[in-house]
Amino acid sequence: MSQLLPAARSDVPAIAPAFPAAPPEPAAAVTTVPGARTAVVGLGYVGLPTSLALVASGARVIGVDISPDRLDDIRADRADLLDDDRDRLRETLRAADPALRLTTAIGEIADADTVLICVPTPVDRHLAPDLTALRAACAAVVAHARPGQTIVLTSTSYVGTTRDLLVAPLAARGLRVGQEVWVAFAPERVDPGNDRHRQELTPRVVGGTTPDCTARAAAALARITPLVHRLSSPEAAEMTKLLENTFRAVNIALANEFADLCRDLHLDVTEVIDGADTKPYGFMAFQPGPGVGGHCIPCDPHYLLWQVRGQRREAPLIETAMRGIAARPRRVVDRIRELLAGAGRPLLGARVLIAGVTYKPGVADVRESPALEIIGELVRAGAEVGFVDDLVDTVRTPDGGTLHRVADHTDREWDLVVVHTGQSGLDEAWLRGQPMVLDATYRLAGLPRREVV
Numbered sequence: 001m002s003q004l005l006p007a008a009r010s011d012v013p014a015i016a017p018a019f020p021a022a023p024p025e026p027a028a029a030v031t032t033v034p035g036a037r038t039a040v041v042g043l044g045y046v047g048l049p050t051s052l053a054l055v056a057s058g059a060r061v062i063g064v065d066i067s068p069d070r071l072d073d074i075r076a077d078r079a080d081l082l083d084d085d086r087d088r089l090r091e092t093l094r095a096a097d098p099a100l101r102l103t104t105a106i107g108e109i110a111d112a113d114t115v116l117i118c119v120p121t122p123v124d125r126h127l128a129p130d131l132t133a134l135r136a137a138c139a140a141v142v143a144h145a146r147p148g149q150t151i152v153l154t155s156t157s158y159v160g161t162t163r164d165l166l167v168a169p170l171a172a173r174g175l176r177v178g179q180e181v182w183v184a185f186a187p188e189r190v191d192p193g194n195d196r197h198r199q200e201l202t203p204r205v206v207g208g209t210t211p212d213c214t215a216r217a218a219a220a221l222a223r224i225t226p227l228v229h230r231l232s233s234p235e236a237a238e239m240t241k242l243l244e245n246t247f248r249a250v251n252i253a254l255a256n257e258f259a260d261l262c263r264d265l266h267l268d269v270t271e272v273i274d275g276a277d278t279k280p281y282g283f284m285a286f287q288p289g290p291g292v293g294g295h296c297i298p299c300d301p302h303y304l305l306w307q308v309r310g311q312r313r314e315a316p317l318i319e320t321a322m323r324g325i326a327a328r329p330r331r332v333v334d335r336i337r338e339l340l341a342g343a344g345r346p347l348l349g350a351r352v353l354i355a356g357v358t359y360k361p362g363v364a365d366v367r368e369s370p371a372l373e374i375i376g377e378l379v380r381a382g383a384e385v386g387f388v389d390d391l392v393d394t395v396r397t398p399d400g401g402t403l404h405r406v407a408d409h410t411d412r413e414w415d416l417v418v419v420h421t422g423q424s425g426l427d428e429a430w431l432r433g434q435p436m437v438l439d440a441t442y443r444l445a446g447l448p449r450r451e452v453v
């Protein structure tokens with residue numbers, strides 16, 4: 001891999017130049033109908049809705065997932081989907097000749113003209129990128145790639161991933177990228193649980209290894225949305241995704257800091273944010289909360305920080321924001337301790353109910369949810385902790401403990417209710433009768449005996 005800077009560690013890639021030595025070739029005509037037969041590798045929160053959008057465009061889709069359990073859940077209608085997508089899935093699978101073929105056999109991608117890779121890219125417990133799934137998926141795709149295919153990586157990752165895990169191994173296999181196979185990066189913007197940002201209406205960015213790679217990938221993505229913005233390289237597209245999610249992380253950290261400052265100044269941070277949000281330019285509202293979860297905001301900036309560290313460089317603003325974000329759940333626990341102490345109760349033995357444990361409303365996803373750390377810390381401190389969430393039956397805390405949803409939370413007495421996620425179905429009338437509520441969503445102004453973090 002060519003490098004702009006000498007990499008200080010051999011396992012941390014440096015940023016490759018946008019276009020290596022060879023001049024870009026003129027765009028060749030696209031000969032097949034792009035995306036008419038698409039393989040989607042990884043059918044999770046991103047890959048499944050993407051497959052359904054492709055089916056809706058008239059494509060035939062080969063949905064490949066390494067997990068037979070995941071495929072069983074999809075077949076049995078247990079996948080967490082928006083209502084429209086759920087209807088689409090039922091209709092698709094009921095058809096005599098379903099346009100979505102589900103399989104664990106990666107070799108079936110040979111039937112596709114386009115391959116989209118959407119596998120998870122989490123961080124490990126040291127906040128370093130965990131590339132296990134991505135490396136495995138890319139290696140399998142490379143092993144089964146055939147001339148004529150367009151391969152589009154969509155998983156969020158470090159700058160240079162597309163070249164490292166697809167372009168170089170394809171070339172090593174003897175497949176000429178830009179002539180026999182076409183490779184691009186097009187980051188995902190699926191927003192699970194939110195039907196205001198539908199895929200059809202959400203622009204995609206794409207950067208190919210050559211202009212022809214970009215053109216082919218853009219044509220395939222145009223099946224999902226007509227709004228495709230072309231960039232000059234996979235690296236520009238990879239960095240675009242890292243900017244989007246780092247921007248959110250930094251702004252959420254800032255909103256949390258403002259929430260703390262406003263509390264000290266006896267101000268309502270929501271009123272302040274709403275006030276600032278009346279400005280029609282130069283301001284974008286972000287909300288404070290109990291921390292961040294999911295597989296984007298708590299993870300993606302660490303892909304960038306890891307790469308920057310490898311180059312012996314610093315990104316102090318991002319590092320500070322990520323430290324603030326990581327510390328937020330513990331701050332919630334400190335606030336719980338403080339509020340209970342104010343009511344003359346130690347945390348030991350206190351009855352604390354967490355309302356909502358998913359990382360955001362409307363999804364059943366608890367990955368990296370701040371609630372897990374909050375529950376774990378409270379249990380360790382000896383509190384009697386329960387949770388309620390219409391979408392979740394059981395949670396596992398970071399230290400391996402398991403907690404089941406409280407069946408009868410309204411029949412029991414709680415010293416403190418922590419509203420962690422504003423799931424629909426939260427009974428506000430019941431909440432009004434509670435002795436003390438810690439509103440970590442900052443959305444329940446007007447509730448009696450309400451405290452904020």
Ligand SMILES: NC(=O)c1ccc[n+]([C@@H]2O[C@H](COP(=O)([O-])OP(=O)(O)OC[C@H]3O[C@@H](n4cnc5c(N)ncnc54)[C@H](O)[C@@H]3O)[C@@H](O)[C@H]2O)c1
Binds near residue numbers: 119137155156
């Ligand atoms: N979830 C989101 O809100 C969101 C939004 C935008 C981008 N992204 C990014 O999209 C990517 C996918 O995220 P997700 O949330 O869909 O993940 P996910 O965990 O929901 O799903 C990934 C799926 O990939 C499968 N898988 C893992 N390894 C595989 C392999 N080698 N071959 C085939 N299948 C394999 C898993 O079994 C799982 O079903 C990540 O890079 C994520 O950062 C996620």
